[in-house]
Amino acid sequence: MPRRPTPSPLPTPALAAAACxxxxxxxxxxxxxxxxxxxxxxxxxxxxxxxDGHVVRLGGERRTVDRGTPRRAAEAARPATDAELDAPPPEQTAPASPAERGDLPPVGDGAPDNSVPEGASG
Structure with missing residues (x-):
C-alpha cells in the first residue's frame, strides 16, 4: 500500500497568499x-x-454553503493513490436528448434562422 505523504505546511505568509x-x-x-x-x-x-508544496482551495457562497462543508473537504483532500490513477475513468453517459437550440426552425431543412426581423437595420 502506498505511503500517504505527511503534511508539510507552507510558511504562514505563503499559505495566506495561496488562500487569498x-x-x-x-x-x-x-x-x-x-x-x-x-x-x-x-x-x-x-x-x-x-x-507537499501544493495548495487545495475549497469554498462556496456563504448563503448556501455552511462553513463546515469546505473545511471537511479541505481536511479530507489527498493525492490520488496509484490504484486510482491506474483505474480506467468512469463511464460517461450521453444526455437523454440533444440540447434545445432555439434558433432552429420547426420546419424546413433545419438550418439556423438568421433572418433579420422586419424594420431592423442590418
Missing amino acids: GNERAHTRVPARDGSVRYRVFGGTHAYARAE
Whole structure:
C-alpha cells in the first residue's frame, strides 16, 4: 500500500497568499483553523490546505454553503493513490436528448434562422 505523504505546511505568509488567491483586494486576512486556513471575500468563504508544496482551495457562497462543508473537504483532500490513477475513468453517459437550440426552425431543412426581423437595420 502506498505511503500517504505527511503534511508539510507552507510558511504562514505563503499559505495566506495561496488562500487569498486573486481576490486579495476584497479578502479578509485568512485565519488559521487547525491545519487549514479560512478566508472570507465578498459573499464567499473558503478553506485552503497546503501539503507537499501544493495548495487545495475549497469554498462556496456563504448563503448556501455552511462553513463546515469546505473545511471537511479541505481536511479530507489527498493525492490520488496509484490504484486510482491506474483505474480506467468512469463511464460517461450521453444526455437523454440533444440540447434545445432555439434558433432552429420547426420546419424546413433545419438550418439556423438568421433572418433579420422586419424594420431592423442590418
